[in-house]
Amino acid sequence: MADAAGPTEGPPAPRPRIPGGVWALGFVSLLMDVSSEMIHALLPVYLVVGLGASTLAVGFIEGIAEATAAITKVFSGALSDRLGKRKLLAATGYGMAALTKPVFPLAHTVGWLVAARFIDRVGKGIRGAPRDALIADIAPPGIRGAAFGLRQALDTVGAFAGPLLAIALMWATADSFRFVFWIAVLPAAGAFLLIVFAVREPARPPATGERRLPLSRAELARLPAAYWWVVAVAAVFTLARFSEAFLILRAQQAGLAIVLVPAVLVLMNVVYAVSAYPAGLLADRMDRGRLLSFGLLCLIVADMILAASSGLAGIAVGVALWGLHMGLTQGLLSTLVADTAPADLRGTAFGMFNLVCGVTMLAASVLAGALWDMCGPGATFLAGALLAIASLVGLNRLQGRFGIATGRGR
Numbered sequence: 001m002a003d004a005a006g007p008t009e010g011p012p013a014p015r016p017r018i019p020g021g022v023w024a025l026g027f028v029s030l031l032m033d034v035s036s037e038m039i040h041a042l043l044p045v046y047l048v049v050g051l052g053a054s055t056l057a058v059g060f061i062e063g064i065a066e067a068t069a070a071i072t073k074v075f076s077g078a079l080s081d082r083l084g085k086r087k088l089l090a091a092t093g094y095g096m097a098a099l100t101k102p103v104f105p106l107a108h109t110v111g112w113l114v115a116a117r118f119i120d121r122v123g124k125g126i127r128g129a130p131r132d133a134l135i136a137d138i139a140p141p142g143i144r145g146a147a148f149g150l151r152q153a154l155d156t157v158g159a160f161a162g163p164l165l166a167i168a169l170m171w172a173t174a175d176s177f178r179f180v181f182w183i184a185v186l187p188a189a190g191a192f193l194l195i196v197f198a199v200r201e202p203a204r205p206p207a208t209g210e211r212r213l214p215l216s217r218a219e220l221a222r223l224p225a226a227y228w229w230v231v232a233v234a235a236v237f238t239l240a241r242f243s244e245a246f247l248i249l250r251a252q253q254a255g256l257a258i259v260l261v262p263a264v265l266v267l268m269n270v271v272y273a274v275s276a277y278p279a280g281l282l283a284d285r286m287d288r289g290r291l292l293s294f295g296l297l298c299l300i301v302a303d304m305i306l307a308a309s310s311g312l313a314g315i316a317v318g319v320a321l322w323g324l325h326m327g328l329t330q331g332l333l334s335t336l337v338a339d340t341a342p343a344d345l346r347g348t349a350f351g352m353f354n355l356v357c358g359v360t361m362l363a364a365s366v367l368a369g370a371l372w373d374m375c376g377p378g379a380t381f382l383a384g385a386l387l388a389i390a391s392l393v394g395l396n397r398l399q400g401r402f403g404i405a406t407g408r409g410r
Contacts (some may be wrong), residue, residue, distance in 0.1 A: 021138045022147045024198040025090075025131060026154035031191035032094060033155055036120070037162025038184040039104055041262055042170070043113070046177045051110050065121040070358020072125025077351025080130035081344060087201040090134060093127025094195055096120070098188040105181035129350035136338035136346050137202050142284060145335045149280015152331040153273050158187075160269035163262045223349060227340040231353050233394045234333050235360045240387035241299060241326075242364040242380075244268060247319055250306055250377050254315050267316060268323035275327030283332050289395060292336075295328030296392045303385035307378045 076093070080086040096119055103116035132148075139147035162184075169180045244265060251264045282291055302321035309315050334350070341349030371380045 016140050016143055018143060018147055018150055019138050021199050022135055022150060024194060025135060026151040028094065028191045028195045028199070029131075029151060029155035030158040030161075031187040031194065032097060033158025034162040034165065035101060035184045035186075035188035035191070036097070037159055038166045038169075038187075039101070039181055041163040041166045041265075042177055042180060043104075043117075047110065047113065050177060051108075051113070065117050068118060069121040069125040069128070070355050070362075072122055073129045073354035073358065074348075074351035076126040077129030077133065077347035077349070077354075080133055080347035085201070086130040086134040086137065086347060087195070087199055089130040090127045090199075091192070091195045093123045093125070093130075094192045096123030096126065098185075098192040101181075101185040101188045104184070105178040128354055129347050132334055132338075132350045133346035134199075134201065137343070141339075144338055145283030145288070145332065146277070146280040148331040148334045148338070149277045149283065152280070152327075152334075153276035156269050156273035156276060156327075160266045160273065163265060167262055219345065219348070220352075222342055222345060223352075224340060227337065227349060229394075230333065230336045230340055231356050233391055234353065235356050236387060236391040236394055237296065237299075237329070237333075238357045238360040239364045239367075240303070240384045240391055241322075242368040242384065243361065244322075246365075246368055246372070246377075246380060247306070247322060249372070250381075251312065251315050251319070253377060254310065254312050256312055256315075264319055268319050268326070271320045271323030272326045275324050276331050279328045280331050280335070283335055288332060288336065292329055292332055293392060293395055295325045295332070296388050296395065298322075298325035298328060299388045300385050300392075303381040303388065307381035307385070 076089050080089050083089075100116045100120040100123070103112060107113045107116065135147055135151055136144065165183075166180050169183060170176070173179045247268065248261055248264045252261060256264070279291065279295075298321050302318045302325060305314055305318035305321065309318060333353075337349055337353050338346060368380045368384070371383055
């Protein structure tokens, strides 16, 4: 006999799987990061020792390269919205980076390396926002946090695998920079081939009217206040997490041997990689504002430990917490951008987000360096902790005004 109360509810619908396109984009990021970090882990030393460049020249090269990438991102993101061809732009960016890799072992002058580094960063700028917008297009909203977390985790695996591979190859070849640079060409080529053949761009809904330039004032006005609050919180947050180069300097000052200095970034990126995907899963199941707040608290504690510690054990704890805060926050911030931006302006939204964070990172690193020279490392990390507290206050205000933007995945 049928139940008088009516039919019972069936089992809950199974959770959708992360699409294959997101996995492919994650492995594209992993391969390119292995290639880039193999080179970038050695490039400063190669410039100074191998080609006789000054440390000022190294700093100038890196500053221009990162600023170029940040500025390029906003235009590539907007162009992906206008053209509706996110994969084309992302593949172009990865292709440019792959083409520059043979220049590093072939170059015999600083000028050639500067040109290769510049084009490589332009490629990074071109691919970043369209790739993130493509992930948002491919992933269903209910697993978007997991999708960004997975991509970030695989990217970070490359970030620590590259330096480890470079160290092993340098040891095996008696410090042959050029041999390591040639090996770095292979994963870069693999990344380009993977995005070309393994990633399919989903069909986009037809435009409802004339497609205007996304960077116009009228189109930027369509980005809601919640999105701009996310960008503002991320900007203050980025001021608090200046370049990881200062983690290396802090460890070296505490007595870490120069030959082991790459281990600082290895430790940070291992923790980052291990925590990024679980953090993405949590972002789809719990309040995102709370998760982001916990990441900020990890950064505050890390800064406090790095400011106060004098031994390598304390420095290692601080570096590990720094990696944990990166894993908890970076994919989540991308998820919040995807959630708060209109679907047809996601490329523009990611471009503006990356531009603001890139410029802020440059300012943060300059500020950190000035504080280090004038007041020492303790003041640098204490200032970072204060800025992280300011970002936490801004996040609480964001939750108060736009709670839906930081709620769990829908």
